[in-house]
Amino acid sequence: MRKILAVIKREYLQIVKTKGFIIGTILGPVLMSLFLIVPILMSVVSVAEQENIGVIDVSGKLFAELDKKMEQKLKDGSRRYLLEEYRVTGDISQLKEALNEKVLAKELSAYLFLPTDISEGGEVEYISENVSDFDKTNNIRTALNSIIIGKRLKAEGLDPTKVGQLMSRVHLSTKKVSKRGVEEDTGGTFIISYFLVLVLYMTLIFYGQAIMRGVIEEKSSRVVEIVLSSIRPFQLMAGKIIGIGAVGLTQYTIWGLFGIGFTTYGGALIADVFPAAASFKIPSIPAYIFIYFVVFFILGYFLFSTLFAAIGSMVNTEKEAQQFMTPVIMMLVIPLLLILFIMRSPNSSISVILSMIPFFTPTLMLLRVCILFPPFIQVGGSIVLMALTTLLMIWLTAKIYRVGLLMYGKRPRIREIIKWMRYK
């Protein structure tokens, strides 16, 4: 046992001391929170300035109302849009030409051309150097819509305010019911499930490959037989897998602590610094989901890491490993393709069967736990099934690993690998 401990310690320190690990562990959450915070900041910190907008109102009946509707204010209380009316005195195209000049000379940021037949479907033109300021065009569109629709309603003898009330939309509020009661859910479940499944997928691949690289390094540097003069191959494999797994848990712990800190204080902090963003809600991960996440990570990690260790022992270089890795990676990628399907019908019999397949269980059962907690017999059953499969894989891969470690030269064929398993 003390020997395995020595291997665990070596593997752990070898990775934890690398720059890659330190940067990844610290930078991960920082980047993640930047992704959350920056868009909020961007929406709060407005860069708007006062703008002059010219209006050619051919009918002469719309300008006053439009001027009233476009009353958006800047932070200092002054109007954001200053509308100037240009009356049509002569040729319309000459007037447009003149206004184009003004736009190019930056005297106007834009101008509008309102034809007489707007009510009958005539097109309003918006002319500017920059036509992708959606905030501004949206404001104009809303204002004009309300004026024109109001006019049409009045023409039919209807009261626009009344119609507005009658036309008010139905609000659909999504609430999630579970054993703990009813909670409001505005898409948080979807984001969290997707996020957790992706993190699980990436860490399983990342740490699996770290193990594989470690085994290949031991083989290619020819250090492995010196190590085997002190311990059994199985002890070496176990120590390596546990040591690198401990690195994964360390990383999760750091991220988890950061996450808890962020969800607890982050919202208040943002609200403090930027009062305008106070309404922003940070989605939080319920504790039971986090526990299942760790359980499925540990199980999935043992299942896949033994496979990666066996692959590492079979080959001499990482390049040679590609061919053997493809089926293993496929088993991790297929569940990702099934995410949307499972989300739509988490309790359909296909979803149940798929999530019970041991290689898919870590991602798919976790997904089901996040969305709609499955009957416990299914969760428990999938965990037992996975544990049994993992034991079987450890037994098989240990046999391959033991022989493969001391095999140099040509990459073995499948038939040879099966033969290895029969060696005493």
Next chain:
Amino acid sequence: MNALEINKVTKNFGDFCAVRDLSFNIPKGSVYGLLGPNGAGKTTTIRMVMNIIIPDKGTINVLGRNMDEEMKKRIGYLPEDRGLYPKMKIGELLLFFSELKGLKRAEARSRIDHWLERFDLADWKLKKAEELSKGMQQKVQFIATVIHQPELIILDEPFAGLDPVNTKLLKDFMLEMKDKGVTIIFSTHRMEQVEMICDNICLINKGEKVLEGNLNRIKKEYGKNTIVLDYEGEAKYIKDFAGIENIDDYGRFMEVKLKEGEDSQDLLQYLTGKIRINKFEVKEPTLNAIFIEKVGERNEKNSGGN
């Protein structure tokens, strides 16, 4: 008492038989040479002694006990394929190897310092293995083999890839260990080293024992019918001599083995006047000649049988 007893050990890899019914004993305190051509089964035998691979049949006793994992602490092993973790510092690396052998950290640290000092590597303790020259890495490997003060040392092709300086270092090191009473087994196909260092040998070929025993006795058994010849002239005259069993010709130098009962003086008389003889020495055969004769004989027998 024997440091190692191998009894009727057989190991198959699929259809290939790597070691067949092999038995030999190694007396405690001796320097034992395990000889054989490439692919003879030396490394497989050694790996079975180290419990790295398990024999299909037979038993292996080490230092008076059945070989098991616990015994690994009492053995030092330098494999033929050897290396170091490239990214680890020398000090950490040796500490890791010591811990695997069950040494306490404090004890291991002082021994590491002692050995690094002795091999002129003290300044390299904090350097990564990949920064060391090949020769220095080999020294670190020697240290790793003996850091736990083993009673039995097994060296698989220890001289392969060593420069003359490290060759001498290792040879002196082996003799020093021998003086301390440590049993040393080493495998090689370089006969001149075996002749200089070993007390006992075992020659194996194609997984089977060909010859075993005390080196001096083996040489005596081969008798005084080997002649070393330093000559000038055409060698074909020598080959015509009827009483010759075997010739190992180097061009200007030749080792001749006579048939049983032949007199070396007849050969000398036969050669006089035909070639110029600078030296004519009757002696025991070199191990090299025995090796070539024995291995060659076997191979001919086998190919004849097929």
